[in-house]
Structure formats: structure tokens, C-alpha cells
Amino acid sequence: xxxRRNFTILIILIFIVxxxxxxxxxxxxxxxxxxxxxxxxxxxxxxxKNCHAAEYNAxxxxxxxxxxMPANDSTVAxxxxxxxxxxxxxxxxxxxxxxxxxxxxxxxxxxxxxxxIKYTFGYYPLQQYLVEFPGGRMQSTxxxxxxxxxxxxxxxxxQKIPAHNWLHWTGNAANWNTxxxxxxxxxxxxxxxxxxxxxxxxxxxxxVSCETCHxxxxxxxxxxxxxxxxxxxxxxxxxxxxxxKGGQIAEIDACAICHARRSELSPNQIPGAPxxxxxxxxxxxxxxxxxxxxxxxxxxxxxSFTESKMFRQGVRCSNCHEPHLxxxxxxxxxxxxxxxxxxYDSYAHSFHGMGTPGSECKNCHMxxxxxxxxxxxxxxxxxxxxxxxSVIYGTxxxxxxxxxDKSPQWAADAIIKRYGPVRKYHFAEDLIPGSQLKENSEAHxxxxxxDTSVPDIIKAASANYLGKIQTGNSLNALxxxxxxxxAHIRYRALISLxxxxxxxxxxxxxxxxxxxxxxxxxxxxxxxxxxxSNQVPPDYYTAYIKAKSELESYTLYQxxxxxxxxxxxxxxxxxxxxxxxxxxxxxxxxxxxxxNYARLNLSVxxxxxxxxxxxxxxxxxxxxxxxxxxxxxxxxxxxxxxxGNPSDAAKSLAKAVELKSVNPRVYYNFGLLLQxxxxxNQAIDIYKKGLHIAPEDASLNYTLALLLLQTGxxxxxxxxxxxxxxYFPDNPDYQKIFQYLKL
Numbered sequence: 120x121x122x123r124r125n126f127t128i129l130i131i132l133i134f135i136v137x138x139x140x141x142x143x144x145x146x147x148x149x150x151x152x153x154x155x156x157x158x159x160x161x162x163x164x165x166x167x168k169n170c171h172a173a174e175y176n177a178x179x180x181x182x183x184x185x186x187x188m189p190a191n192d193s194t195v196a197x198x199x200x201x202x203x204x205x206x207x208x209x210x211x212x213x214x215x216x217x218x219x220x221x222x223x224x225x226x227x228x229x230x231x232x233x234x235x236i237k238y239t240f241g242y243y244p245l246q247q248y249l250v251e252f253p254g255g256r257m258q259s260t261x262x263x264x265x266x267x268x269x270x271x272x273x274x275x276x277x278q279k280i281p282a283h284n285w286l287h288w289t290g291n292a293a294n295w296n297t298x299x300x301x302x303x304x305x306x307x308x309x310x311x312x313x314x315x316x317x318x319x320x321x322x323x324x325x326x327v328s329c330e331t332c333h334x335x336x337x338x339x340x341x342x343x344x345x346x347x348x349x350x351x352x353x354x355x356x357x358x359x360x361x362x363x364k365g366g367q368i369a370e371i372d373a374c375a376i377c378h379a380r381r382s383e384l385s386p387n388q389i390p391g392a393p394x395x396x397x398x399x400x401x402x403x404x405x406x407x408x409x410x411x412x413x414x415x416x417x418x419x420x421x422x423s424f425t426e427s428k429m430f431r432q433g434v435r436c437s438n439c440h441e442p443h444l445x446x447x448x449x450x451x452x453x454x455x456x457x458x459x460x461x462x463y464d465s466y467a468h469s470f471h472g473m474g475t476p477g478s479e480c481k482n483c484h485m486x487x488x489x490x491x492x493x494x495x496x497x498x499x500x501x502x503x504x505x506x507x508x509s510v511i512y513g514t515x516x517x518x519x520x521x522x523x524d525k526s527p528q529w530a531a532d533a534i535i536k537r538y539g540p541v542r543k544y545h546f547a548e549d550l551i552p553g554s555q556l557k558e559n560s561e562a563h564x565x566x567x568x569x570d571t572s573v574p575d576i577i578k579a580a581s582a583n584y585l586g587k588i589q590t591g592n593s594l595n596a597l598x599x600x601x602x603x604x605x606a607h608i609r610y611r612a613l614i615s616l617x618x619x620x621x622x623x624x625x626x627x628x629x630x631x632x633x634x635x636x637x638x639x640x641x642x643x644x645x646x647x648x649x650x651x652s653n654q655v656p657p658d659y660y661t662a663y664i665k666a667k668s669e670l671e672s673y674t675l676y677q678x679x680x681x682x683x684x685x686x687x688x689x690x691x692x693x694x695x696x697x698x699x700x701x702x703x704x705x706x707x708x709x710x711x712x713x714x715n716y717a718r719l720n721l722s723v724x725x726x727x728x729x730x731x732x733x734x735x736x737x738x739x740x741x742x743x744x745x746x747x748x749x750x751x752x753x754x755x756x757x758x759x760x761x762x763g764n765p766s767d768a769a770k771s772l773a774k775a776v777e778l779k780s781v782n783p784r785v786y787y788n789f790g791l792l793l794q795x796x797x798x799x800n801q802a803i804d805i806y807k808k809g810l811h812i813a814p815e816d817a818s819l820n821y822t823l824a825l826l827l828l829q830t831g832x833x834x835x836x837x838x839x840x841x842x843x844x845x846y847f848p849d850n851p852d853y854q855k856i857f858q859y860l861k862l
Contacts (some may be wrong), residue, residue, distance in 0.1 A: 628643055
């Protein structure tokens, strides 16, 4: 009975993978401006150059200008003179025919075919190429041109990626409409029809133009040419989203639209709104970042920069980058000594010879990585190297990036020798142990939330981690987060509260259904979604219905992406619409066959709709994909038990424990099964292992106290009973234990 109930609890677990860019669709169509049908409109850069010639000329030579272009002799950088590339089990040939560019490479069925190149994509340090497919899809070839070294190479070097794999160049991961388009063109509209699986993507300008950053220009031009402007009646911003003297956050948010790893909330963007009204940026958790917050995956710059002291001091992108040229304002350390004392540009500071790589500020304070095969990008957290943390936790550090033949301990000793034994506090000292989700992690995370010197984006990461530590202290910390001014924190706290009983947050979260920020309202609606409508507090019901509508629109907007289909499945399963949940989970798996979290939830949907044989097969398929995922074994155990197979249930739970599960339900259910088999001592050991992970868990403390009493271990039973007395003193189920033990 208890095990069956825990299986159904899985429906409230949403697997959020926000790192991906949910963007847009197919054969591009340049739309014309119509003054009769719109209030504001995109008019094109030709209207800008008369007044802004210098900016226009700078932009015309920039990478933004070359972000996407029709393929022709002046735009294609790659060598298409019958060149060949053979690697990773793939043979490709690049050639021209009838004035057009072609690549012969492996297609959707695995066989080599000729594909016409329709567009160039990007310019430096690599250029990719787009091929048109049926249904309005545009796909980016895996073969790319290395502009620096003048050679062809394959993305995902060393990997043989078969056809039908999500990462294959014909698959969802390389789909221009979804993954790339909105950051390479202006006013891009995805226009995806999920029923027909067809795109009708359009854009105003093929590349990143003036209006990408400054907003639609019609009203600005009318104002400048009108009588109000000529008569001296000024309008703040002149109807532009990013005026010349705009604020720091407005500028950073404008850049973050493309220079952040984020998901998109809606096709109907709110011009000039705060970032989280239109997007959900990634936060520095171990899903995509190193445990100390350094960039790991292709995370772009926004999240990293918001971790930095420079961000907190008011520094903005244009302090270092010329926005129209899209290049650095100065070369070398001159860029940094704009603000920092020239004494930092010396041997006395760097302990490296001047003119060597070790003397460059960026190599110590912005260590980077290579992405997309040849694109080296610098981390924008601007941190002091901490090899001492590498010694303890294994995180990377700038010193050993160069001194690869030396150990982190060697680097840490060198820092002590030159700067003394004391390091100035950095949030990584708490973020790393907090991310490990061990016994002491909670204290580190709560400390980060209370520290006013800690960046808000790090507090958002802390709130995210606390959702995996279901204690009273974590709950209180998350509830406090709901009142914090930063929207990132409020959003992540709401997501984490889903792991706690509704009665603990039901009234505290209600006001956020009317939050000023759209992403927060959506998260609040998602939190209430599993509740029957009659359990939503009446004072918040109207706000809930409105926020739920926004949630539904956001969720359905992601339907062209594999992860988006899983989100939709989650949305339907919370509302007991199992048929639609199954439909979208299966859609997601069709696009990405390795997406095991889709299988976990698909098995739940099958189970709840009475199709246990299908549920079991899905979980067996999941084990084949990932044999070290403890959650799969937990779900298998619950399902086996429901199907009357306690032996296999016990084996699956044992496997989950072996894989060091941090889910207290694993230990609770395993202990119950062991008790049913008369293995009381083993059950006691399992309950204690669970309490080591979740010391305040009510079910574990209760079952352990009962079992210890039943086996005559009275004094030992007082330990879990005292926890119940401390945290759940009024629970009627525990009163007899309290009375018997005189607590």
C-alpha cells in the first residue's frame, strides 16, 4: 500500500532541462513592413544608416552582419572545390554544381546523398551550412569549415553518431528552427505546427541587424522625422529599446537574449521587459556548470557574468566590447587597465614574464574552453584562481590549465608562497559542498542565501539545490526566497517547493501567481497544477487560472523540441490526462532516443492508466540506456511490487542503494520490504542509511522507531522518536510512541 502510493508520487517530479534554447523554424521568408496593420514594426537597417553612419558601417563588417547569409561566392568561406573529409566513420565531399554549393554526406537513412547548401551560418572562427528539408526544417551540417586553419572538420570530434540519433546533423539537436535561428536573424518567428510537425519560419532580416538589439524602428523613425522632435519635445529613449544612455541591466538583458543559455517563454516577446518576462536563463548548477560555478557546457556569457564582482560594480558588456563592431575595444591587458590599476599589468602581480600568456589577465581570471570544435571562449565569472579548491573538490583552476604537467597541490603551494596562506572568501567555498547534496550541504546553501555579498544568480542555484534536501530548514529557506527581489531566486524557489507537501507552501506561494515577472507566475502555476482545483486557496484561484493559461502557452510553445515534448507530457500528467502525456513523451523519445527522464515519466503515465506491462518495458529500455541511474531502479522496484513481484522489487531497491541514491523513499520502501521478509536487522540498517541522507524524514524516523520498539531496543528507539517529537509534535499518528517513551 505504501509502496503503491509512492509510485504515484512520481507524477509530481518534473525533469527540467532548461539549458537548451527553444527557438524557431523552416524556410525563411523576409516579411515586409506594413504601416497600415501595426503600431510598431521592423523596417530594416536601411532606415538607420542616414543618421547613424558610423554605427552602420561598423556593423556591416561585423560577425553579427554575417550571422546568416544566402550561400554564394561572396559569403561561403569553405573550400567546395571537390574536397573530401573522412573521419569518425563518415565520408563527406564538398563541391559546386551549376553555381550552387553541395555536400555529399550521410543523410537521415545513413546513406550518403547530395545536399544543397542554402545558407551560411556564422562566420568566425568556424562557418556552418544549412540544408533545407521537408516540413520547413533547416538542418546544420556536422561538417564545418575552420576559418582560422582553412580546413574542414566534424563537430563532436571522435564520435560516430548514427542516423536517427538526436545529435546526428539531421536530428533535433542540429535543427536550425529550434536550436539556432532566433539568435542569428532579426524578428524571427518559429511558426511551428505540432500536429503536422511543420515549420513556417519567418524573419524580418536574415542576419543580426540594428533592430535585433534596439527593437522595431518604425515609431523611432516617425518620431525623429515628426514635428514633436523638430520642435524640441524629447521622448526618453526615442522609442528605442536600447538607447545610447540606457541602464546596465537593460543593456545586459538585451545581450543576454542571445548570449545566455536560456529557454524562450513565448513567440510574443514583450519589448523592453525584464529578461524573465521573455526567457528563463540557466543558473550555475552542475547540470551545465562546474560545481564552483565556472562554465562547463556551452553556457555562453550571461550567467557567468552575473556571478562576477564586475557585474555587481555596474560593469556592462559595452565597457569591454564595441557593440557594433562586435569586437573588443582594446587588445591585451589594456582592456583591463581601463579600470584596474596599471600595477596589475606587471611581473610583481602575475609572476610571469611580460608578453607571455601567463602575464595576460584573461588567462588567469577568465579561463576558457573550446566549443564547437575550434571556438575558444573565455569564462566571464572573472574570478581569482583557486587551486586549493581543486585539491579538495577537483574543480578546475586557471593555473593548471596552463601547467598541465603539475598537480593542483603544486599550484596551491605556489599561491601560498606568493600570496600567503589566507584566501579571500569566495562563494565557491560554500557552493561546491552545497552542490554535493551531502549531510552538511544544507548549511552551506542556507549560508549562501543569507550572505548579502553573494550574487543573486548563486542564490538562485542554492534555492535549486535545496529542493533536493527535504528538511524543515530547507523549506523555511525556500519560503524566505519567495520574498526576495531577484526574479531568478523566486523562480527557482518555486520550482524547488514542488518537492515539499502542498500544505507547507500553499498560502505562501499564492501571491506569486500575480508576480510582476512572467516566469515567476508560470512557476507558481506549475506548483499548484497537481492540486485539485478545490484545493487551491479561494483568494488565489482567479490568479491561478490566469497564470495557468500562461503556463500552458509556454509549455505548448516548446513542442518542436524533444525536451519540450517531455515538458508537455509533464503538464498533462499533472492533470491526470494520461493519454496526452503518453503521446508527448513518445514524441520526445522519437526525437531523442537517449532521453531517459522521458522514459521514467512515460512509465508513470502507463502505470496510472492501467498499462503496467508497457510501463515495465519502458523501464527495462531505460536500464539499457543507462545502467547507473538509481532512479530507474527505484521506479522498477515500485512497479514490480505493484505487479506482485516483491523479489525483483527488493533487487531493484538494493541496486538503487548500491548506486548511492539520495532519495529517502528508496530506503523507506526497501526497509518495508525487508521487514515483510522478516529481515529486521537489515531493515534497521537501511532506515539508518536513509536517515543519514534525510535526518528529518518523518516516514523513516517513524518506521525505524516502531521497528526498534518491536525488537525491544527501547533506548535506541528514542533517537528517531525525538526527531518526530521535535519536528512533528502534533501528529496524531506519533502520540502513542511519545507516550510510551515518555517524550
